[in-house]
Amino acid sequence: MNRTERVSTPLPHREGQGVGLQGGESFIRIILLGYMGAGKTTVGKELAKALGLTFYDLDWYITTRMRRTVKEIFDERGEEGFRRIEHNMLHEVAEFENVVISCGGGTPCFFDNMDYMNQQADTIYLKASPEILQYHLSIGKGVRPLLLGKTKEEVQVFIREQLAQREHFYSQARHTINVDRMDNFEKIAITVDEIRKMLGI
Numbered sequence: 001m002n003r004t005e006r007v008s009t010p011l012p013h014r015e016g017q018g019v020g021l022q023g024g025e026s027f028i029r030i031i032l033l034g035y036m037g038a039g040k041t042t043v044g045k046e047l048a049k050a051l052g053l054t055f056y057d058l059d060w061y062i063t064t065r066m067r068r069t070v071k072e073i074f075d076e077r078g079e080e081g082f083r084r085i086e087h088n089m090l091h092e093v094a095e096f097e098n099v100v101i102s103c104g105g106g107t108p109c110f111f112d113n114m115d116y117m118n119q120q121a122d123t124i125y126l127k128a129s130p131e132i133l134q135y136h137l138s139i140g141k142g143v144r145p146l147l148l149g150k151t152k153e154e155v156q157v158f159i160r161e162q163l164a165q166r167e168h169f170y171s172q173a174r175h176t177i178n179v180d181r182m183d184n185f186e187k188i189a190i191t192v193d194e195i196r197k198m199l200g201i
Helices: 040-051 058-066 070-093 113-120 130-139 152-170 185-199
Strands: 019-022 025-033 054-057 099-102 122-127 175-178
Touching (some): 040 185, 054 058, 113 122, 175 185
Parallel strands (some): 122 175
16 A cells, blocks of 8 residues: 655744755654554554645655565564664655654664654654554554564563563654544544644644
């Protein structure tokens, strides 16, 4: 599925991170982060649509540029190799203007990625409990390389432990919004409205 949406509604200039001026024109850049299954792609697409921005999913961008799925890259190069590619691709897509970007669950936790994202954009942490994340992942259709081969109980333990490790990075985002109750389209729309109010757009 193509995960970019292009529309051309002009946006007003505002002050703050993620907004800049180039050639007298303003631009907005928003990056959504959080654990896998938090709903970054879902919220990102709806937020971009509401604001008239282009949406990019970082994993989709990587697979398009590399002509390999994330799982194939993991299999061929290991997690370290994938993270290096992810780092490089992040530095490409985070230079684009008038965009909403959803990054992978591990993206903020490697290299200087979190500092870089905060310099480049309005960063928003979509925060969810381990129980909600496990439920979303259990009904999702995507392949999650880090969860392959694990039982339901092992996945539960893995999510809880890894989320605790990553919270230090996620919490460095400029904004945080709780998405535990985002279980239908109406609540997704409410989340988008809350983000717009949070950012003043």
